[in-house]
Amino acid sequence: MEIxxxxxxxxxxxxxxxxxxxxxxxxxxxxAGAREREEGEAAGIIRSMIENSRLAASSGNQIICQDTGIxxxxxxxxxxxxxxxxxxEALASGVxxxxxxxxxxxxxxxxxxxVNTRTNAGRGYPVVHHFTKGSEGARITLLAKxxxxxxxxxxxxxxxxxxxxxxxxxxxxxxxxxxxxxCPPVVVGVGIGGSFxxxxxxxxxxxxxxLGLHSPDAALARMEGDLxxxxxxxxxxxxxxxxxxxALWVSxxxxxxxxxxxxxxxxxxxxxxxxxxxxxxxNGFELEVWDDTG
Amino acid sequence: xxxxxxxxxxxxxxxxxxxxxDSISLTGDVYTMRDQATLRLLEMARAGEEPPFDLxxxxxxxxxxxxxxxxxxxxxxxxxxxxxxxxxxxxxEFLERFDVRLVIGKGGMxxxxxxxxxxxxxxxxxxxGGCAALYTCSVRELVGITWEExxxxxxxxLRVERMKPLRVTMDAHGGSxxxxxxxxxxxxxxxxxxx
Numbered sequence: 001m002e003i004x005x006x007x008x009x010x011x012x013x014x015x016x017x018x019x020x021x022x023x024x025x026x027x028x029x030x031x032a033g034a035r036e037r038e039e040g041e042a043a044g045i046i047r048s049m050i051e052n053s054r055l056a057a058s059s060g061n062q063i064i065c066q067d068t069g070i071x072x073x074x075x076x077x078x079x080x081x082x083x084x085x086x087x088x089e090a091l092a093s094g095v096x097x098x099x100x101x102x103x104x105x106x107x108x109x110x111x112x113x114x115v116n117t118r119t120n121a122g123r124g125y126p127v128v129h130h131f132t133k134g135s136e137g138a139r140i141t142l143l144a145k146x147x148x149x150x151x152x153x154x155x156x157x158x159x160x161x162x163x164x165x166x167x168x169x170x171x172x173x174x175x176x177x178x179x180x181x182x183c184p185p186v187v188v189g190v191g192i193g194g195s196f197x198x199x200x201x202x203x204x205x206x207x208x209x210x211l212g213l214h215s216p217d218a219a220l221a222r223m224e225g226d227l228x229x230x231x232x233x234x235x236x237x238x239x240x241x242x243x244x245x246x247a248l249w250v251s252x253x254x255x256x257x258x259x260x261x262x263x264x265x266x267x268x269x270x271x272x273x274x275x276x277x278x279x280x281x282x283n284g285f286e287l288e289v290w291d292d293t294g
Numbered sequence: 295x296x297x298x299x300x301x302x303x304x305x306x307x308x309x310x311x312x313x314x315x316d317s318i319s320l321t322g323d324v325y326t327m328r329d330q331a332t333l334r335l336l337e338m339a340r341a342g343e344e345p346p347f348d349l350x351x352x353x354x355x356x357x358x359x360x361x362x363x364x365x366x367x368x369x370x371x372x373x374x375x376x377x378x379x380x381x382x383x384x385x386x387e388f389l390e391r392f393d394v395r396l397v398i399g400k401g402g403m404x405x406x407x408x409x410x411x412x413x414x415x416x417x418x419x420x421x422x423g424g425c426a427a428l429y430t431c432s433v434r435e436l437v438g439i440t441w442e443e444x445x446x447x448x449x450x451x452l453r454v455e456r457m458k459p460l461r462v463t464m465d466a467h468g469g470s471x472x473x474x475x476x477x478x479x480x481x482x483x484x485x486x487x488x489x
Contacts, residue, residue, distance in 0.1 A: 041315075041461065045422055048459050052425040062427040066360055066372040103371040105360035105446050116445050148377055148423065169487050176483045179476065180401035181377050183423040230486055235478045239422055240401060241463060242475045272424035 001282050003077075003138060005085035005093075011278050011285045012094025012126075015142040016071060017102055018287060019276040020063040023053035026211040027187070027248070027273045034185055034238070034245040042243030046185075049238070049271055061102075064272050068104045069144040071095050071126035074208055076133045076140075081280070088128045092121040107147070129201065138280040141208050146270040149186060152178035155200055158262040167192060167264045168227065174266040175231050175247065180240020183270035185248045187211065188231070191265040192220075194255035203267035206251040208275065215252055224250045238271075248273075297458075303351030304395040306415040312462045314469035318419055319458040323437070324353040324398070326373070326450040331441065332381045332388060335449075339391040346440050347451060349392040356381070356399030358446030361436065370433045370452065374426035375400040378418070386410035398460065402472030408464055418464035420471075425459075432457040 028050065035046040056064045073091050077083065099106060099120040108122040109115060120126070154174045158166045171190055178186065189209075191202030214221035228250045237243025248271065257263060278285045300308060302322025312318070325347060327335070332354075335345055359373035378399030381388075385403060388394075389410045397403075397416065400423040411417065421429060435453040442448050463471040 044459070048422050048425055048428060052422075052428045055431075056427040059427065061371075062430060063372050064426060065424040066358070066374045066426040066430075067376070068360075103360055103362035103364065105358065105372065107446075118445065146424070172483065172486055176479055179479065180472065181379060183400070233486060234482045235475065237475065239420065240475060241420065241461070241471055242478070270424055 001081045001138070001280070002084045003081055003087070003280055005090045007280065007283065007285060008085060008087055008090035009094040009097065011140060011280070012073065012091040012142070013098040014287060015140065015276045015278055016095055016098040016144065019142050019144040019274045020068055020104070022057045022276070023064060023272065024275060027271070028053060030211055030248040031271065034248065038238070038243050038245060041241060042237050042245070045238040045241065046245070053272070063104070064274060065146065066105055067147055068107060068120065069146050069274065070107070070150065071120070072143040072145050072204065073126060073128045074141040074205070075128065075130045075138070077131070077138045078133050078136045080136060081138045087130060091128055092126055095126050096121050139277060140280065141277040142275060143204070143208060144274040146183065146272060146274070149178065149182040149268040149270040152182040153203070153265070153267045155263070155265040157196065158264060160260065160262045162262060164223070166262065168223070170264050171227055171266050172230055172234070175268070176234055176236070178268050179236060182268045183272070184236050184240060185238055185245045185271050187248050187269040187273045188227070188250045189267040189269065190227070190250065190252040191267070192252060192254040192263070193257035194263060195257070195261070196263060198255055199263035199265040200267070202253040202255060203265035206253040207267055207269050207273070209251045211249040211251075211273070217254070220252045220254055224252050300396070302353055304353070305351065306395070309395050309415050309417050309466050312417050312465055313467065314462055314465045314471050316462040317458070318460045318462060319456045320353065320396075320460060321455050321457070322353070322453065324355045324452050324454055325349065326355045326357045326359060326452065328356065328358050328376060328447050329380050330444060330447040331449045332384060334441065336384055336388055336391065345392070347449070349394050351393060351395050353396045353398060354394050355452070356397070359450055360446065361439070361450070368436055368439070370430060370436050370450070372426045372430050373433060374429050375421035375423055377401045378403050382407060389414045389416055402463055402470065405473065408468065408470050408473070411464060412466050412468050415466050417462050417466055419460040420463040421460055428459070429457065
């Protein structure tokens with residue numbers, strides 16, 4: 001299978017527009033659960049979040065949040081797929097096209113001069129992570145990653161003697177300090193292990209996982225459950241105005257690390273945890289529709 | 295729950311009648327402002343220059359909308375609140391220099407701003423982050439854009455009708471839901487870290 005510029009560009013444009021309009025069903029299901037647990041104003045805020053998302057999905061021209069986020073593409077390319085273009089260029093072109101067509105807010109600026117490119121594309125923007133995989137076919141996942149929560153994300157190179165306890169404390173501290181600014185209830189991606197660069201990537205990949213399904217690793221699954229329970233004792237609540245639901249879900253991805261290292265990365269995502277994915281086909285693609293079991 | 299209907303210009307008395315926890319619905323003129331525009335306006339005032347629009351009795355909305363200017367009169371394509379805390383350090387002076395009655399944003403502001411709001415007769419209302427579809431529907435007109443070259447950071451003069459959901463989370467009497475929640479979270483964190 002040959003992956004052409006035109007297919008990737010078109011796929012990127014459609015993924016971006018879909019992610020901005022349609023809240024994934026796994027997120028809505030967790031919000032609905034939170035609405036049942038909450039009462040008073042906190043329940044009212046969750047109701048508004050659900051109402052807003054349904055309005056965006058049905059209106060045809062409204063998006064969930066005016067912050068169209070930083071687009072993060074995850075490409076998984078299997079054997080037999082040949083890349084006939086520069087994928088970063090094709091994906092950026094698709095993002096530009098969607099930005100222009102749908103009058104999306106342009107967020108991409110120079111890191112130093114802060115000059116806006118006005119296209120949602122620029123140097124190293126959108127973010128593209130490119131992987132090879134063992135199984136046939138090719139897949140693209142897009143996170144339209146909200147910036148309020150991205151800016152409250154943290155990474156630490158802890159001392160190994162701090163162990164799992166140190167990791168747990170750092171994650172809880174990060175969520176507490178993220179407070180209202182990360183637009184809770186948050187989805188929390190945690191990376192553990194690896195090196196300075198891979199631990200951040202692991203936390204992002206954790207956010208790309210379906211919600212509601214724990215890690216297949218029993219120790220990580222237990223940690224995910226414990227962390228979620230602890231976060232929801234912080235009392236931050238929807239939009240930081242108090243309540244039982246500070247986090248909707250926690251996913252952890254882990255890699256082995258050096259004996260001197262204990263890296264942990266916490267990537268927070270706002271309640272509007274927007275993402276979409278597609279399978280690439282011969283001369284085309286197919287958007288994946290997720291059911292609530294992922 | 296009481297829903298207070300507010301219309302601009304808002305009197306000081308109306309603001310003094312609000313308490314943290316009240317829900318409001320807003321009709322009238324609002325000006326969007328992010329960090330850069332807030333600073334620019336402040337620098338003009340410091341230099342003794344007249345601001346290009348009148349904020350007396352007015353509403354500042356911490357937001358950076360997307361504008362559709364593809365045909366005819368520009369319109370707001372999408373708008374919702376942004377984080378207010380980014381202007382914590384300059385907001386007390388801003389409130390001293392401009393007679394703003396209501397600030398809308400998300401996440402709340404710090405003790406220094408709360409104190410200035412009490413002194414000046416101003417309240418803070420929280421909009422729900424990520425709910426652009428709901429808030430965009432309440433925008434009736436994009437009246438004008440000042441400093442258009444700043445893109446989403448420009449000041450957008452909007453006319454809104456029954457804008458909601460909005461909830462007063464900082465009042466002019468020293469009440470702040472943000473402070474109360476933050477204190478509770480601090481205690482909960484200490485307990486969790488000590489377990």
